[in-house]
Amino acid sequence: MSPLRYTLTPKGGISEKMKIPKSRKALSPVVASIILIAVTVAVSIAVAAWMGALTFGFMGGGESLSVGTPWGWTDGEDVVYVNVTNSGGSTITISDSGRIGNNVTSIVMQYSSNSQTDNAQFKLAPNEKAGLEITLTAGQTFVGGNAYTIVIVTGTNHEFTTTGTVPSPS
Numbered sequence: 001m002s003p004l005r006y007t008l009t010p011k012g013g014i015s016e017k018m019k020i021p022k023s024r025k026a027l028s029p030v031v032a033s034i035i036l037i038a039v040t041v042a043v044s045i046a047v048a049a050w051m052g053a054l055t056f057g058f059m060g061g062g063e064s065l066s067v068g069t070p071w072g073w074t075d076g077e078d079v080v081y082v083n084v085t086n087s088g089g090s091t092i093t094i095s096d097s098g099r100i101g102n103n104v105t106s107i108v109m110q111y112s113s114n115s116q117t118d119n120a121q122f123k124l125a126p127n128e129k130a131g132l133e134i135t136l137t138a139g140q141t142f143v144g145g146n147a148y149t150i151v152i153v154t155g156t157n158h159e160f161t162t163t164g165t166v167p168s169p170s
Contacts (some may be wrong), residue, residue, distance in 0.1 A: 063158050064088035065124075067150075070164035075144030078136040082150055082162060086124035093155030094122045094132075121155065144168040 027035075068083035086092045124130055134150065142148065145168040152160045 062088055063090065063092050063154055063156060065092055065152065065154065065158075065160040067152060067160045067162040069162060070148070070150055073142050073164075073166050075166060075169040076141050078138075078141050080134050080142065080148075080150070080164075082132045082134060082152070083129065084124070084132060084152065084160075085129045086126055089126055091126065092124045094124065094152060095155040142166045 064087045066085040066087045068085075070080045070082050073080040084094075122130065122132075132152070136142070144166050147163060147165045149161055149163045152162075154160070
């Protein structure tokens with residue numbers, strides 16, 4: 001015994017089913033291609049803009065501090081001067097005095113466009129220049145002929161260094 005099979009044929013037959021009614025209009029292939037290209041371009045522009053914004057968001061105008069060569073120090077003294085420039089795209093906070101082997105007691109901003117007096121933290125806007133006066137711990141002095149590395153630490157714990165040699169006494 002074989003299973004029963006029923007074939008359903010639409011009213012009017014298969015040829016009637018396959019006809020496109022006159023009320024339905026299809027897009028021409030040219031118009032469909034143009035729309036497809038436009039959508040593809042729009043999506044690629046959106047993705048490129050998103051990726052670009054993401055990249056700049058990660059960079060965030062990161063901290064970049066240009067530190068000059070130490071100057072104004074002499075043998076037996078406890079003070080040195082360093083010029084700094086914020087060459088980054090965001091404001092930098094100098095939170096730790098430029099340390100020289102952890103023997104620094106104070107840092108004072110000598111000159112800046114906004115003349116800050118806070119001895120603990122200084123803020124430098126983008127492209128702002130400042131002179132820093134760094135004082136060693138009491139009882140510590142620079143020795144002529146010795147090289148010293150000065151480390152300036154920002155509020156985000158980035159370290160910027162400079163090295164110089166104290167002139168020998170004549």
